[in-house]
Every structure is written in structure tokens, then in C-alpha cells.
Amino acid sequence: MAMTRLLEIELDPAVLRAAQAGDSRARAELYRAFSRATYALIRRLIPRQAVADDLFQDTFVEVLQSLHAFRGEAPLGAWIRRVAVSKCLMHLRSPWHRSLLWLDQLAGEDANPGAAVLPVGGVETDAALQIDLEGALAHLPGQSRAVVWLYDVEGYTHEEIAALFGKSVSFSKSQLMRAHLRLRELLGARRENTVCMPVSSNF
Amino acid sequence: MHASIEQLLNLRDDGAAGDDVAAHVRECAECRSTLERLNLVTAALRSLPARASAPDRWNEIDARLSGARASKSAPRRRPGWLLPAASAALVLVAVLLTFNDRDAPTPDPQTMEIAPAENARQQLLAESRRLESLLAAMPAEPRVTRAHTAMTVADLEDRIQWVDYRLNVANETGLRGDQADLLWRERVDLLNSLVAVRYAQTRAVAF
Numbered sequence: 001m002a003m004t005r006l007l008e009i010e011l012d013p014a015v016l017r018a019a020q021a022g023d024s025r026a027r028a029e030l031y032r033a034f035s036r037a038t039y040a041l042i043r044r045l046i047p048r049q050a051v052a053d054d055l056f057q058d059t060f061v062e063v064l065q066s067l068h069a070f071r072g073e074a075p076l077g078a079w080i081r082r083v084a085v086s087k088c089l090m091h092l093r094s095p096w097h098r099s100l101l102w103l104d105q106l107a108g109e110d111a112n113p114g115a116a117v118l119p120v121g122g123v124e125t126d127a128a129l130q131i132d133l134e135g136a137l138a139h140l141p142g143q144s145r146a147v148v149w150l151y152d153v154e155g156y157t158h159e160e161i162a163a164l165f166g167k168s169v170s171f172s173k174s175q176l177m178r179a180h181l182r183l184r185e186l187l188g189a190r191r192e193n194t195v196c197m198p199v200s201s202n203f
Numbered sequence: 204m205h206a207s208i209e210q211l212l213n214l215r216d217d218g219a220a221g222d223d224v225a226a227h228v229r230e231c232a233e234c235r236s237t238l239e240r241l242n243l244v245t246a247a248l249r250s251l252p253a254r255a256s257a258p259d260r261w262n263e264i265d266a267r268l269s270g271a272r273a274s275k276s277a278p279r280r281r282p283g284w285l286l287p288a289a290s291a292a293l294v295l296v297a298v299l300l301t302f303n304d305r306d307a308p309t310p311d312p313q314t315m316e317i318a319p320a321e322n323a324r325q326q327l328l329a330e331s332r333r334l335e336s337l338l339a340a341m342p343a344e345p346r347v348t349r350a351h352t353a354m355t356v357a358d359l360e361d362r363i364q365w366v367d368y369r370l371n372v373a374n375e376t377g378l379r380g381d382q383a384d385l386l387w388r389e390r391v392d393l394l395n396s397l398v399a400v401r402y403a404q405t406r407a408v409a410f
Contacts, residue, residue: 032261038257043254060264064264174353180244
């Protein structure tokens, strides 16, 4: 099942206008239309559920508070995505996030989602890679994970990522490289472990 | 000599790796396999399903929006005593923080003092602050930097963050004084390296 992408979601223009005018029912409809994809994106960037939930809420509060300023020059989903990504990156740069890094490594359920869903039996190659990738992605450092996700999945350019982080294009490129090197290590290690031991006992 | 991940990513994304790299990859089965693997991982990332369903936060969001509207429409009158009282409270908090540094639940690693009695530790703290100030005063990172330099900077920053974290949780983890000294020494060494790399970056741009 492919993830619902924010940019592909369309909202009835009448509902959007009503939401911009402050109609509560229209705002709720907008929230329902975009909440799933927005949350999926935030969880990819922020594996820690409690933090992701707060950022998700903050994102929609900001989106709805400034909805009157939305001019429709880009899809609404792109605008919501920009707000969500900006909030996530702000969190990743914060001292609060730094202090949680170590706890993230220790926290089993959030830091290693792949471990929780890894099946016991044999699986098809693509599905196995997806499952391994879930775990590997959660083990990347926050900034690397954000860069690889924004670049490889969301289609941001290195220039856009650099601007979002307030860093250079080289920073974005080096983070992407680090992410792929680390993913290769993690996926390789997992494959070796899978060969050597039964999957159920290893994860 | 095989193509690096950096070269393969450049080749994958915009073909900017150079003709020699492209030619090598065409001939080299191992590099082709690594490139295919990169493509496979990217494709798998794109097809990952959503991890969890969104929490239903509409009531909270609506309440916050209503609260914001109410506070906007309410007349704003600041009592005359509020500013002096706030200033006094700030001074009091600053004094309390100064005297209770070790009891703070999440102290700032840049200003934290675990056992401020030792002279050597004080020197390390002072040196750490001096280097932080030096870094802050440096011009922003140039827009174009060699990837390896950017990686080195990112590595150093990561390691400093990790040291900061361990110092931050010193009380909870029962870090001994000598262990804390080693961490502060490591922090100063890392900052020194970071200053050196950033200085070299600045010089490279200047020329």
C-alpha cells in the first residue's frame, strides 16, 4: 500500500473557502482530509510518537490560524507539508531533541519500529526490504533521516533542504551520503543476521 | 578503485559524477550493483506504507484555535505592576539557577557545572565557552563546501552533541568527577577541531 502523499490530496474549493472564512465544519473537513498524510510525514521525520503527536497538533493549529493567507498558488498539501517539515526540522535542531537522542536509542518501540513488525516466516524480497528499511530508517540520526526522506521520497532539492536547515548545499549532500552509507550498513547487517539466526530470535 | 557513494548518488540524481565515473560504473559489476542497490532502497523508501494512523486531535486543535480567537478579541490591558513584577521574578529565577546549578533537571550543557570546585574543570569550562564564542563569531558556512569538509563538520557537531548529552544527564547516570573531567576535555578537543575546520573553510572561501 503506497503512502498517501500530501501533494496528491484535493479539497473541494468551496470547503477551502469556507474554512478560510472560519467555518468550523469546513475546518474539520480540511483537517480530516489532510491529517493522515501529514501525520505519516511527521512520523517519518520524528519517530518518537509523543513528540510527533505534538508537532502534528502544532502544524494544524498553525495551518488553520494562517489559512486566510493561503492564496492557492501552490497545492494546499504543499503548503501544509512546508509547515509540517518546518516544525519537524525546528524540533530536530532544538536542544530538547538533542537530549532525547540517547533515549531514542534505548526506546524499543519508537526507535525501532521494524523490530515490532518483523514477521517470523519467510517473506518476499521487496516486502522483506521494506520491513528491514523501517528499522534501519529509525536508526538513522535525525538530520540524516530527514534529509534522505525529504530528498528521496518527498522530492525536495538539495537547495531547498539546505534552505530549510539554514545550511549549505554540501551539508544536504553529505547528510544524504551518510544516510545511504548507514542504511547500507544496517541493511547489510540485518541480512547477515537473518542468514545466521532465525529471524524471530534475532529481533 | 570503485566509485564512492557520493559519486554514485551524483550519477543517480543528475549524472553530475563525470564521464570517467559513468564509464567506470558501466564496466564495473560491483559499482553497478551498488548503484542498483541505491535505486532499490530509494524505491523501497517511496513505497513504505504509512506507519500509523493519525491521532484524533481535532478537539484539541479546535480548542486551541478558539482560545486564540478569544484572547485576540478580548481587550488587552496590562496591569501597571506586571512589568516590575516580571523583572523581579526573572532576577529571582536567575539567582536560584546560579545557586542550584546541580539540581536543575535539564541543565544547559554550555553553562552546566557538575563540581565547580576544581580549578582544572573551571579552566575547561572557560575554554569551552571561549571556543563556542569563537564559533559563533565566525561567518556563516559558505554555500559551497567540499562534501568531505561538510561531513567532517557534521561528524564533529554530532560528537559534541553526544558529549553534551552525557554531561546533561550526569546527575541521573551518576557520572563521577573524573569521568566528567574527561568529557569536558573531550568537548574542548572537539571544539578545537571544529574551530580549525571552520577556520580552514573561511580561509578557503577568502582565497
